[in-house]
Amino acid sequence: MGMLEGKVALVTGAGGGIGREIALAMALAGARVVVNDVGASLSGRGETSATPGEQTCRIIEQRGGEAVLSTETVAEWVAAQRIVATALDAFGRIDIVVNNAGILRDQIFHKMSPDEWLSVINVHLNGSFFVARAAAEHFRRQESGAYVHMTSTSGLIGNTGQANYAAAKLGIAALSKSIALDMGRFGVRSNCIAPFAWSRMTSAIPAETDEQKARVSKLQAMGPEKNAPLAVFLASEAARDVTGQIFASRHNELFVFNHPRPVRGVHxxxxxxxETIAGHALPALRDHLAPLDRSPDVFSWDPV
Structure with missing residues (x-):
């Protein structure tokens, strides 16, 4: 029996990349899967298509699994409720929610438009809340359930030209912790993954300078499937005592992140x-100020 035998999993953004690999892995682990994908472009603009999600469903079925398609957007509350209803209508229950759907509209902060900000926040942060909240009542009644949310080192550490994406992804980490705190008494768990992978989301990274080309080359070596085992584990009963945590999967490496805590205090x-802050507090605190790092500065070595 697989680690998710008898479970029903909902995976958003499952038409390709990391979402597809997680959906496929959960199906192989025994779960029946709701494949949610609107079939939009990376930016979320333009026409949509059911084809990506249909392809994921077809692969699952060819491998002997069960899957059903949802093409609803995660960025609207009523649509998110319909996504969860798809699981209930098709399989009679819901046990796992993977909040993976996302878009990118990268822009340097002082040029970022309100639309570029809101569109990314709506899909990533609001979408994660809407889908998680729509499933919450069912998780509470059955006194079990697992959330796996996708955060990013762009939010946890920092990156340039991604104020919208970074804010949403750091918000998702806080959302996950809040869910873990509020719903733990109902046997519900909530964790985050910061994935590293070459996928549609990372394919937009510029590759013009030699430094940028080298970074992209390293990312291209990391397939999206490398993140799926961690998602399956976190959704399974093997992780029943793991909640409120942030993990990262980077090729063959796994990490757990700390949470912000005071590192130095003065009285x-x-x-x-x-004046006394400038003359006394700052000198005492200066050695503990966080550097203005970007994700590539912290994860600077080749993936292994």
């Missing part, structure tokens, strides 16, 4: 003025 009995 002054008289209280603080702007």
């Amino acid at each position: 002054r009995a008289e209280g603080w003025t702007p």
Whole structure:
């Protein structure tokens, strides 16, 4: 028996890349899968197509699994409810939600338009909330359920030209922690994965300078399928005591991230003025200030 035998999994953005690989892996692990994908472009603009999701369903069925397609958007509350209803109508229950759907509209901050901001926030952050919330009542009633959300080192660490994406992805990490805190008493778990992979989402990374080309070359060596085993594990009963955590999968490496905590404190009995902060507090705290890192600065070695 597979690790997800008898479970029903909903995977958003499952028409390709990481989402497809997670859907396929969960089906191989025994889950019946709702494949959700609107079939839009990377930016979310233009016409949509059911074809990507249909292809994922077809692969699952060819391998002996069960899958059903949903082409609803995650970015609207009513549509998210319909996505969850697809699982209930087709399979009678829902056990796993993988919030993977996303779009990119990269832009340097001082040139970013309100539409570029809102569109990314709506799909990534609002979409993760809507789908998770739509499943929450069913998880609560059955006193079980697992959420796996996709965050990103662009939010956890930082990146240039991605204020919308970084804000959404860091927000997803906080959302996941809140779900873990609020729903733990119902036997519901919530965790995040920061995936590394060459996929449609990363294919938009510029490759013009020698440094950029080298970075892209490293990413191309990391297939999206490398993230699927971690997602299956986190959704399974083998991870029943793991919740509120942030993991990363980078080729053959796995990481667990810490959460922000105070690293140094100073106290002054008289209280603080702007002048004493400048003269006393800042010198004491300076060595502990976080550097202005980007994700490639922290994960600077070749994937192994």
